[in-house]
Amino acid sequence: MTAPSLEVSGLAYRYPDGTQALYGVDLRIERGERVALLGPNGAGKTTLVLHLNGILSGGLGSVTVGGLPVAQENLLEIRRRVGIVFQDPDDQLFLPTVRQDVAFGPANLGLRGAALEARVAAALEAVGMSEVADRPPHHLSFGQRRRVAVATVLAMEPEILVLDEPSSNLDPAGRRELAEVLRSLDVTLLMVTHDLPYAMELCDRSVVLSDGVVAADGPTRELLADTELLARHRLELPYGFHPSADPAP
């Protein structure tokens, strides 16, 4: 039996200013699962994400990725295994051309030459962005930039892809295109969002994080049908959206 892609147990964290953000989070994600992490603003979603690759640490509990504990001595390998796509692609794409940016991660891992080029080509191919490789990121549309941002972490061949609000600021077509890309990837996926229909479209399983603890964990369709649960955690379905009316995947 292979180790789960992600195992978080008893994770608690208090920021240096005294704000307690996580109060003991337990979460296990098997290889190949697609999971939505739902929760209102301030629930601790971002804090949890930043623990997954060791940017934040020092609280209680543990995180392991593909069996490897997140610890100082494993940091480079952990950051290869956990690919975080941040909310604003302009934060992620900081180099002059798309190609250089996609190469940045694997180059930090020591890849050079033909092996590096192959990685970059494969990652851009996976998100359908091969033809923009030599363009500067600021010449791309927002949706294209987000897909390139996904490619920048795919190029590191991660064990788990973590997306922070992947659908934010996308137009409907960009949203659908990104969904198609994400569905086509053969990788474990954790999607942080409060876009509930998007969670339903892409993830069979959802986890509700609220006030620093996992408040619910189950099939997305069931969670979204539980209006009382949603209301307790400041989650709301968009007007006119009924989870039962949605076509089964």
Added chain:
Amino acid sequence: MGAAHTRGLYRPGSGPVYALPAHVKIVAVVAFVFAVVATPATAFPAFALHAGLILIAVRAARLPAGFVLRRLTVELPFVAFALALPFFAAGERIVVYGLTLSEPGLVAAWNILAKGTLGVAAAVVLAATTRPYALLEGLQRLRVPSIMVQIATFMLRYADLLTDDLRRMRIARESRAFTARHLGHARIVAAGAGSLFIRGYERGERVHLAMLSRGYTGTLPDTGTVPATRRDWLFAAALPLLGALIAAGALLGAA
């Protein structure tokens, strides 16, 4: 947005000078400037020869003369300073066309003008034929401290975003019927600048976080720069070597 292709001093084109690796060109231009500066101010024929070298470089780079002349206007403030020198400098005075001028002042003015113009012209050729990012990669190859190259890289990348932010903030102000009419409004504009600074700072933190997440350890991996061949070095060395010969000739002639 299309303007970003030609933003800055770069002029899209092709040819042997464009094809040279950036670090080779940087070394050639800096060495040439040293040769020019080493030439004694009164060795007038030497400056004509230096100017000839620059003309050849402009031709080799296939830059139009008008373009180079327009770019040279950047040195105008120094020209104004140089022109004032003959009037105000001390020393022996001579009469030129009815004006009483200081002779050392005249030589100093010529010195600034000639050396300044040659240096700026060489820099114009460099900047016009080398993309801004290639210049930075060249500096990195030349072992300029990595942190400085990275700062300049980020500045280039994020300058557009910051100007966009600034433009949106101005539109938002004006949409609420604000126009800066008198000095009292400076406070409002300054507050905008302050919030732009905070936004820039916060973006810097987010970019850093995203970089750490992809295994950044403090240096940008060099993946794209073109190594220079011996031919590149020889071709580029022609400018500073000939410049050095001219300077040496002038120095020996003066001795």
